[in-house]
Amino acid sequence: MTRPLTVTVTGAAGQIGYALLFRIASGQMFGHDTPVRLRLLEIPQAVRAAEGTAMELEDCAFPLLADVEVTDDVDVAFEDANVAMLVGARPRGAGMERADLLQANGGIFGPQGAAIAANAASDARVVVVGNPANTNALIAASHAEGVPAERFTALTRLDHNRAVAQLANETDATVGSVSGITIWGNHSATQYPDLSHATVGDRPARELVEESWVRDEFIPRVAKRGAEIIEVRGASSAASAANAAIDHVRDWVLGTPGDAWTSAAVVSDGSYGVPEGLISSFPVTSNGGDWKIVPDLDIDAFSRERIDASVAELVAERDAVRELGLL
Numbered sequence: 001m002t003r004p005l006t007v008t009v010t011g012a013a014g015q016i017g018y019a020l021l022f023r024i025a026s027g028q029m030f031g032h033d034t035p036v037r038l039r040l041l042e043i044p045q046a047v048r049a050a051e052g053t054a055m056e057l058e059d060c061a062f063p064l065l066a067d068v069e070v071t072d073d074v075d076v077a078f079e080d081a082n083v084a085m086l087v088g089a090r091p092r093g094a095g096m097e098r099a100d101l102l103q104a105n106g107g108i109f110g111p112q113g114a115a116i117a118a119n120a121a122s123d124a125r126v127v128v129v130g131n132p133a134n135t136n137a138l139i140a141a142s143h144a145e146g147v148p149a150e151r152f153t154a155l156t157r158l159d160h161n162r163a164v165a166q167l168a169n170e171t172d173a174t175v176g177s178v179s180g181i182t183i184w185g186n187h188s189a190t191q192y193p194d195l196s197h198a199t200v201g202d203r204p205a206r207e208l209v210e211e212s213w214v215r216d217e218f219i220p221r222v223a224k225r226g227a228e229i230i231e232v233r234g235a236s237s238a239a240s241a242a243n244a245a246i247d248h249v250r251d252w253v254l255g256t257p258g259d260a261w262t263s264a265a266v267v268s269d270g271s272y273g274v275p276e277g278l279i280s281s282f283p284v285t286s287n288g289g290d291w292k293i294v295p296d297l298d299i300d301a302f303s304r305e306r307i308d309a310s311v312a313e314l315v316a317e318r319d320a321v322r323e324l325g326l327l
């Protein structure tokens, strides 16, 4: 057995938290040799519910679960954290303007970024799930003095997994035979799910599907899948979001297999015309510790337009939070 890793989950009493914690504690994130210590952060009103979840975690008698702590104190929550999964966020309330939403989330993610810098382990890696995820990650990173910006990421793996599943369905193939999918840009309806480099088995996906299907069904369906789930399930994606967050952290920490890439929102180094410093989704690989943007992919005119549109939304969000003094 290796030494325990400390994982902080914010919004632990929420529905994603409930779908996430048991899987982390059972070893599905770091493998079955690595014990975990869980730190659950909640707002004061939800601490009791999180304590209930902690009781259930105890009742599972997971051999890998070394410790669980529940708190509403950010400094306690991020103490020695190797991985921070920032799930809790302020949802858009009725009549809430965009600036109010950004302001409310700035009030959460700024202090959390600072608390990570002050308390987390020196190798801390952060994934933001709470929306608007890319911009919340940017805010957290900008308050985490001394922590490399590359350690702050936002989740677009759920969009990626949805795209893989849609392409597999359409081509009557298994999900395991699909590779080379990319989500570009923002985790929002402007995201660009791109299958122009994808393969199904050993065949290019573009040879197997109609262009009209890509434009009129695949792209909008993936981008709006969250809304479709809400309509059908009566609640937003939870288990699939938790699953994607686990995929993201596992691939980041343990590495992506072979030469396969996945998608994650990471800090831009200027690649593919995305302004440096924005946290935008790219095709990425990990060597087991650091994400690397897949270089030199050909971007056709259609893809260029879609990437630019989503990046423009990210730029507008960044400018709005800058104006609000949140960066």
Ligand code: NAX
Binding pocket: 010, 011, 012, 013, 014, 015, 016, 017, 041, 042, 043, 046, 087, 088, 089, 090, 091, 108, 128, 129, 130, 131, 133, 155, 156, 157, 158, 159, 187, 226, 236, 237, 238, 241
């Ligand atoms: P819930 O409303 O079920 O849970 C959120 C929890 O966060 C609540 O228990 C709340 O008390 C807590 N919380 C709020 N402010 C907090 C703070 N300052 N510190 C600690 N905890 C805090 O939402 P849930 O369905 O779990 O979704 C959580 C977030 O994930 C939302 O922002 C949602 O929009 C976002 N999503 C992101 C996805 C992605 O792919 N990036 C997909 C799924 C999901 O929509």
